[in-house]
Amino acid sequence: MTKAGRSVSAECAEFNGSGQCTLIPSHGPESAVPKRVRVDSYPTQEKYGWVWVFLGDLPESERPKIPELFPEYEDTAGWHRIPYGFEAKANWMRFEENSLDTAHTQFVHRAFGSKRTPKLENFPIETREWGAKVTRTKPAPKPDQKTGKMAELLSVERRTTTVTLEFSLVGLCHRIQPTFKEGMSQINFTARTPIDQKRSRAIGWQARNYLKEPEHDAERMAQILIAVEEDLSVVETVVPPLTPPSLTDEFLVETDSMEVAFRKACWKWANKGWEIDMDKFEELSKSNVLVIPSPERRADPKNWVHKSIPLKPVGSRPGE
Ligand SMILES: [Fe+2]
Known part of the structure; x- marks a missing residue:
């Protein structure tokens, strides 16, 4: 016996997509469920292969749009992509600041930090309603820092790598695109979710316009995991674990401009x-x-x- 196609032997309460309870098993299917027996439900949208949830109460007309930070997702001929995901025992702001910090790569990452000089030129950033963007040229790593297929492709001495970085508070996501040389580039598009004050989750896509055959995925994934471990060794031990309440509580330098933009953006909406x-x-x-x-x-x-x-x-x- 069913009611509206529903099994009456259900052991759990049932809810519809609006969050309204439709069945209290101990009352039976014929019993009306009071309106108050409901939970909050949130608008969702599919984009870039993920389900995005708007965790807030703004009406549709006031909700910000999911940022157009990864249009290459649709260009499967030009870009081959692989998914990744990981967690950090770190606050979501600290975790995001790690990715936005262009200076740290020089001394945290073995494969793409430059051993020549940690000095970076300062480049102006463009602020957006929900984020900021910067393009920086930095000293390239030496060819012998690369391994595997990347070492073959980048065997010729290079002077610089150009990195474009953009974040959006909407979806708490960012895009990092290093261009190694003419026609050879990759995109890391990552979205973060706070789990609690001291834990965060990240999911992402790495897309590349070189070595597009799937046989190279394992090597690329291994390199992603190495970089993640290198970042976690820093971000999970940073003191204090929460971002300080004002900019003067830490000594921030010019190359921290994206982290400053990120904090200001968070505080603007806070x-x-x-x-x-x-x-x-x-x-x-x-x-x-x-x-x-x-x-x-x-x-x-x-x-x-x-x-x-x-x-x-x-x-x-x-x-x-
Ligand atoms: Fe990093």
Whole structure:
């Protein structure tokens, strides 16, 4: 016996795509379910092979669009791509700052850090509504730092590598594109998700316009994992583990301009009253299930079982 095609032997409550409970098993399928038995549901969109979730309560007309940071995803003839994913025992801001820091590659990464000089030229960055972009030319690594097929392709001495880097707070994603030489480039497109204050998850695509045969994937993946381990050895041990509350609490230099842009972007939106108050959250979480409010909760704020997360007040972060 079914109701609306549903098995009545279900052992769990059932919910529809809007988050409304449609079945309480102990009440049976004929029993009406009160409206209050519902959970927040969030808008989703598929793009770049992933499902993107908008974790917020803005109506559709006010939601920012997923950034167009990886158009090469559709160009499967020109770019061969492989997926990767990893976690860090690090706060999401610290984790992202690691990727945006163009100076660290010179001394953290064996294969693509330059052993010639750590000095970088300073290049102006372009700020965007939700992020920033920079293109930097830096000293290239020596040919003997490369291994495998990359060593063959880059056996001739090079002076520089050009790296374009762009991030967006929407989706908390970034694109890093080094161009090794004319016609030889790769893109790392990565999105991050906070798990909690001290753990983060990353997923990404690496696309390359060289060595496009799948037989080279294993070597490229091995190099990605080496670079990840090198980054984690730094970002998981950085002190303090959370980004300081103001720019003057650390000594930031000119080549930290992307990290500064990232912090300012985070604080800009935090100042709208969109930042979770984590101290209150941890206290309230001891005896409450707390959820990020959804568009439905904003439109109909009464009659919810779970409470909304506590937010910091408007203007609680440094301004411009
Ligand atoms: Fe790195």
